[in-house]
Amino acid sequence: MMQNRTRNxxxxxxxxxxxxxxxxxxxxxxxxxxxxxxxxxxxxxxxxRKKEHYHVMLLFEGCKTKEQAKEVFxxxxxxxxxxxxNSKSYARYLCHIDNKxxxxxxxxxxxxxxxxxxxxxxxxxxxxxxxxxxxxxFCIANDMISYAMLLLYAKKNRFDWFKVLCxxxxxxxxxxxxxxxxxxxxYGGNTNHEQSES
Numbered sequence: 734m735m736q737n738r739t740r741n742x743x744x745x746x747x748x749x750x751x752x753x754x755x756x757x758x759x760x761x762x763x764x765x766x767x768x769x770x771x772x773x774x775x776x777x778x779x780x781x782r783k784k785e786h787y788h789v790m791l792l793f794e795g796c797k798t799k800e801q802a803k804e805v806f807x808x809x810x811x812x813x814x815x816x817x818x819n820s821k822s823y824a825r826y827l828c829h830i831d832n833k834x835x836x837x838x839x840x841x842x843x844x845x846x847x848x849x850x851x852x853x854x855x856x857x858x859x860x861x862x863x864x865x866x867x868x869x870x871f872c873i874a875n876d877m878i879s880y881a882m883l884l885l886y887a888k889k890n891r892f893d894w895f896k897v898l899c900x901x902x903x904x905x906x907x908x909x910x911x912x913x914x915x916x917x918x919x920y921g922g923n924t925n926h927e928q929s930e931s
Contacts, residue, residue: 738796741820744811746787751810756844759809765792765849769827770842775835788827790817792849824854852896864897865905872906878914880907 746755748771759766769788777783789811791802803814817823822831827843829835845851868883877883883906887894898906 737816738798739816740793740796741791741817741823742793742797742799742802742806743788743790743815743817743823744806744809744813746789746809746811747784748787750812755809759789759805760846762805762808763847764805765794766790766846767792767824767827767849767851767854768844768846770838772836772838790820790823790827792820821854821857824851830855852893853900856896860893861897861900861902864894865902868894868897868902868906869909872910872913878910878917880910883910 752758756768759768767790769790771785771787772783773785775783775786789806789809791805793802799814799816802816805811806814825831828838828840830837830840840851840855843851868887871877872883880903884895884898887898894902
């Protein structure tokens with residue numbers, strides 16, 4: 734009988750029952766993984782505070798059985814083995830990003846291991862469009878027409894913009910800046926559509 738396999742699995746770690754060095758043990762397995770911030774403010778349905786815990790998400794490069802994932806989780810004191818159906822959604826759940834009725838945890842406190850990239854994993858298409866919109870407004874407000882200047886500014890000050898530019902937003906922003914430069918040269922000063930939006 735064929736065993737069910739998937740690439741991504743999750744477990745829960747309770748600090749009081751896990752080995753003291755469980756994060757190091759996990760890191761030494763060289764499996765891409767995310768460790769949530771410590772969930773220390775979660776409430777149950779009756780409004781009582783739940784036991785402090787971490788969520789751990791494994792991102793295997795190939796499909797693994799539940800038993801194979803359990804071996805890893807057993808070595809770090811994990812409770813349960815949950816196959817993950819949607820890795821992006823579960824990654825966002827690590828901080829309750831889409832569960833506004835639950836305690837919100839800082840995405841900067843997520844630990845990424847063995848090459849896993851949390852910020853890329855949680856980015857939605859709408860985040861990319863929001864970032865491009867913000868960059869367009871920034872370029873207009875600061876009279877910027879240089880893509881190089883925008884890229885350097887983003888690298889230093891807005892890493893979320895920088896990632897969008899590196900991953901997929903370059904063509905849009907280059908074309909916008911070229912077109913804006915052409916309009917400013919042709920018409921001088923602000924263009925009509927920029928004035929109407931301000």
